[in-house]
Amino acid sequence: MVQIPKTPAPASPAPRSVPTSADVARLAGVSRATVSYVLNNTSAVRISEPTRRRVHEAAKELGYVPHAAARSLRAGHSRMVLMPAPSFPVGPLYSQFLGDLQMALGRLDYTVVQHGSVGLYGDEAARAWAELRPVAVLMPGSGLCPKGVTVLKRSGARAVVTLGPEAVEGAHALLMDHEAVGYSAGVHLHERGRSRIGVVVPEEGGLESFSAPRLEGVRRALHGTDATVTPLSLAYEEKSAAGLAARWRDLGLDAVFAYNDEYAMLLMRALQDEGLRVPTDTAVIGADDLMLGRLLRPRLSTVHIELPSGRELAELVDRAVRNPGAAPETHKVLGASVVHRESS
């Protein structure tokens, strides 16, 4: 980093002490309890409008901000929904879903906090999350074990919801049915007359819980037919794609489900560079229905994936928080449908 020379600035003032609710009470001429009632919008206590105004003005003048942690200590729980940051590379589809979800939870007056847990696994990660005392935990992927759920619940989380391929004991589950994605792709390729079908399995870490059920879905779709299914290991790098393309004729495949649109773009380019015609020699289909697929030539066929709406999921979280003793709910939340374009 380059330090930019600049005109000497006056040294910043010595850090003032942080204003407390006692300072606000003194300035407003009321008790600390009154300050707390007013600023936390407690409806149980009647406080006159002029007093409320005086408290708000004093808080503003002093720059007093209530302390979420202190409030949650008093209340016994917070409004914080913790979302461990996913350990897998997040695509545009998933980013959009997370944004919607955060907005929906915000409307229900929850504060959504994302917490990276780089380098932490299993229980250890659950303990780090538990330290923040979230009222609910929304866990994407498959990084939570039943013991982690217990740690979180014991530390006060009223709801633990997993968003992944399998339900975890003690937690609500939104089952992302990735088998359905592979199944749709498999049925489509078979209907298009293909019978020697490759399935890309990304080498990148953290994607197994998506790629394994997608592969299984293709197998299930072709079960009982004479079609073969060949798993193809592929890293998200040009070199890896070129290597796979160079072996393509020996593999004798006439179609490939390429895990998602980004891997499909990578592999389709390598196949074309190898002189293979798409779809004549090999049909290619991706998944996620990204815009880039429509920009490729031939236009990429894809499996459109419908994620649950942020609103529905936010409502499940809220329901679970209000009723922490209820039996865990399990919902299937993933829709899959083929968008047939030119590559298959």
Added chain:
Amino acid sequence: MVQIPKTPAPASPAPRSVPTSADVARLAGVSRATVSYVLNNTSAVRISEPTRRRVHEAAKELGYVPHAAARSLRAGHSRMVLMPAPSFPVGPLYSQFLGDLQMALGRLDYTVVQHGSVGLYGDEAARAWAELRPVAVLMPGSGLCPKGVTVLKRSGARAVVTLGPEAVEGAHALLMDHEAVGYSAGVHLHERGRSRIGVVVPEEGGLESFSAPRLEGVRRALHGTDATVTPLSLAYEEKSAAGLAARWRDLGLDAVFAYNDEYAMLLMRALQDEGLRVPTDTAVIGADDLMLGRLLRPRLSTVHIELPSGRELAELVDRAVRNPGAAPETHKVLGASVVHRESS
């Protein structure tokens, strides 16, 4: 969402009360202070190994997790670094940078928390962040005003660092010099003999603080030459790109800096569909050096952007936290260099 019918599960046990440090103390046969010393790893107090072990075992047995908020209340500050989630669509380059940064801060024993602030602006957002009492705030983009910095500091934040195009009074600044990105692209296109240069300005919200300086950089690069610079409004949609491409011959442009690689891919496809040859008729250059650019035909020229390393930035945060009275530092942190491929 589809409710999955399932075999009736036993109702989950009534929520137990959350174990406290007093419970741990009782089980281990030590004082609460001892529990606190052991679990917070205080080195100021000598405690025998067997006692330490007893406390850890009791905590484990009860499922006790220290309360980060309670600890921060006692300590007067937390180890929480708050990163407001960016209000702009985040690309792969920036995601990678955020991941590195979180890991580097984690190594320095900070907990990084990302906080969405959908629908909050200015002071209001700063107050929502201040409620979490972070020890430091790392603000991407340009959503913080000097008053927001004051709110955060008064509530106890020892360091506020902005990561954006301009410094904000009272905060440390890592200046992302997006002018340099546009400047590099402008110089390159001019050196390649182009003189009627379009610059894509995305219509999507939240990108102005990047697109405006990039445009300005192109202007600066061509200042004093006979080249012209034409801003081109473009939404990240096929229809918008097709509309722009249809007007291309009337615009009489021979080159375009397309904001980034994703917009470049979109526009290049639309130009090709319109029968324009790239680069013969129009040179195209993007920015970000994404892999997709190497997969396009012609291969996309791009501006490679070098973000600061997560480690350097983490060290700045740590330095600022340790010395909250120091004058704000300002660093330029963005390197830009052209990667010339086939499209320009």
